[in-house]
Amino acid sequence: MSEPAEDELWAAVAEPSRRRVLDLLLARGEATPTTLAAQLPFTRQAVAKHLAVLDRAGLVEARRSGREVLYAVRPDRLDEAARAMAAAARQMAEAAARWDRRLVAIKRLAEAARKDEAAREDQAANRDGAARPGEADREDG
Amino acid sequence: MSEPAEDELWAAVAEPSRRRVLDLLLARGEATPTTLAAQLPFTRQAVAKHLAVLDRAGLVEARRSGREVLYAVRPDRLDEAARAMAAAARQMAEAAARWDRRLVAIKRLAEAARKDEAAREDQAANRDGAARPGEADREDG
């Protein structure tokens, strides 16, 4: 949180092409836009733009050496970004699991209701009115 | 992997606004574009577009009920997306840790070299030439 907003970190790292640039830079340790672009499917300018974004996000730092500019990753910032992504992923996974359980429960209840309905009509109607979660949940938002 | 590419999943979930729509939809379980837009800082049309993207990515499914369209999350697909994000985050965290260790090692070596240089010149030169990792790694990309 020292330099830019966490939102900027996310935006910087969410872009697939930027991820590739970052990966490549990680593999080389330190590199210029030109050498990076040589191993990527887009031009030097595009790489430079991506590096600029990453720089603004604090994920890399630039070092001038003569006529070329060496970029290097900042591990601490990258780690922050990774944590943010992991947190988001965790939240999503939790939400998914929660809803999965809920849907399974609904399906099970529906099936049970159908079976009961075939056996005893009055009891089936009673269960349906009291226990169907779909109705109640429409209110919790 | 059943429906669209994993890339599409990522793209769908990477967008911050789309994440908000998804979060809200998760909280409500099932909702129409209009009701979602009522609790979001953008218009119904924008929400509808996001839902369309999420639909194409298989993350939500639409159910028509009269004149309104109810959207609901598909937990299995959301879980897939979460896994993809978590994997990416893990990779990033690993890379960050690796480079962090490496940089620490470099710093330590540099310091040791300076100290040695003050004491014995030849030994310092030998260590520097043999153990500096930055040079060797320039080739592995």
Next chain:
DNA sequence: TTAATGTGCAACCATCGGTTGCGCGTACGC
């Protein structure tokens, strides 16, 4: 039947990823 409400479609704007083209500064070969 008419008014209200939810959707879908189309045009439009800003931003962004990516390109090409050009000018400038630095390094290198003669």
Next chain:
DNA sequence: GCGTACGCGCAACCGATGGTTGCACATTAA
């Protein structure tokens, strides 16, 4: 020392996309 080659930065442009407004269509409700 001078010209050439290389790396960089800037600007213009293009297509996709997030977001808007406006309108037409359908369904529901009075």
